[in-house]
Amino acid sequence: MPIPEDVTGDEIDKDVRQELQSLPKTLAEDVARNLVMVARLLDEDPEGAYGYSRVALRLASRVAAVREAAGFAAYATQKYGEALAEFRAAKRMTGNIDLWPVMADCERGLGRPEKALDMAGAPEVHKLDKAGQVEMRLVTAGARRDLGQLDAAIVTLQSPELAANSVQPWTARLRYAYADALLAAGRENEAREWFAKAVEADRDGSTDASDRLAELDGVEFVDALAEDENEDHENEDHETGVVPASASPEPAEGERDTHERDEIVDDEIVVDEDDKDEDDKD
Structure with a gap:
């Protein structure tokens, strides 16, 4: 997929750049540029972001940041099964539990709110920072609503x-x-x-x-x-004096007949004159 010339790859987060240092220099640059495009397009053009994430994934599937980016791109395009698989892979590589809430939300997207509720009660939740815990609360409330438990959703929030x-x-x-x-x-x-x-x-x-x-x-x-x-x-x-077609008055029935007769008569007159010329020649 084409990448604008102004995208150098240096725009990515320094932590991601450090992860890419395990790759050959040219390959690392290509992966970085694709990751920049994922970040740029994720909100406005999720399908485009997804396309760039697949390129990065083909180039460097063993880099956790690439798996995470691919997960968010799949999540944005509602490919929840694929997103969950990528998030799990990233979690295995790093041991980081920051992705726990979005993984639970993928379970909701797959029609498994009970599984999301199980994850809400897991020990991993206590390891989340404040933002992560709020996110988990939002997911839990969503799961309650999926199950028709509106009062429980309200209490959860x-x-x-x-x-x-x-x-x-x-x-x-x-x-x-x-x-x-x-x-x-x-x-x-x-x-x-x-x-x-x-x-x-x-x-x-x-x-x-x-x-x-x-x-x-x-x-x-x-x-x-x-x-x-x-x-x-x-x-x-x-x-300009133009009257829209929709505003043009429809002729009355009698007027319509008169116009039609006039046209017919005019045609007949023309034909008669032509016939008269032929008779004169004869």
Whole structure:
């Protein structure tokens, strides 16, 4: 797959660069450039990111960072079985448990919420940092909802992190998940309150909390650009005297018959004149 010339491979994290040092220099550079493309495209073009991850995987399948990148690319394209296999491989190589929450979420994606709940109770969870534990809580609540256990999902999300006033990287998503669970349980007023709190914390637009809040408030967004374009077209038609086909009056039945007769008569007159010329020649 083509890679832009401005991508050198030096853009990758230094820890990943150290992992690639076990490869020959040219190969390491090729793998690094493909990993940069995976990172660049993961959010906006998951399929493209997946393609680059497969190239990196063919080049260096024994590098943990490559397996992890391939896992996230597969996860982004909802290839959950493939993603889970790559995450497991990366975990075996490094012994790192940071991928535990996303591995549990892959189990959900594969239709196995009970397995995700089993992972939520595993000893590995206690080894996660704060961000990882919040992520695991989100996955657990999702698994509860998969099983139709809405009240349990709500209780799962009720935590010190949810109640905290300080805004952390996970705050918007945690508040959003809580609001969504409340709404699913029919608790609309509480859901509106927490969607509003999610909007306050969502500084980088990682959720659509503002849209959900507007929907609850009955606000409809109008595409101003589309309206301006329609107005411009109408003004152009007016200025040029053009009447849209849809606005053209349909002739009355009697008028339609008259027009048709006139056309027929005109044709007959032309034919008669031609015949007259032929008679004159004879």
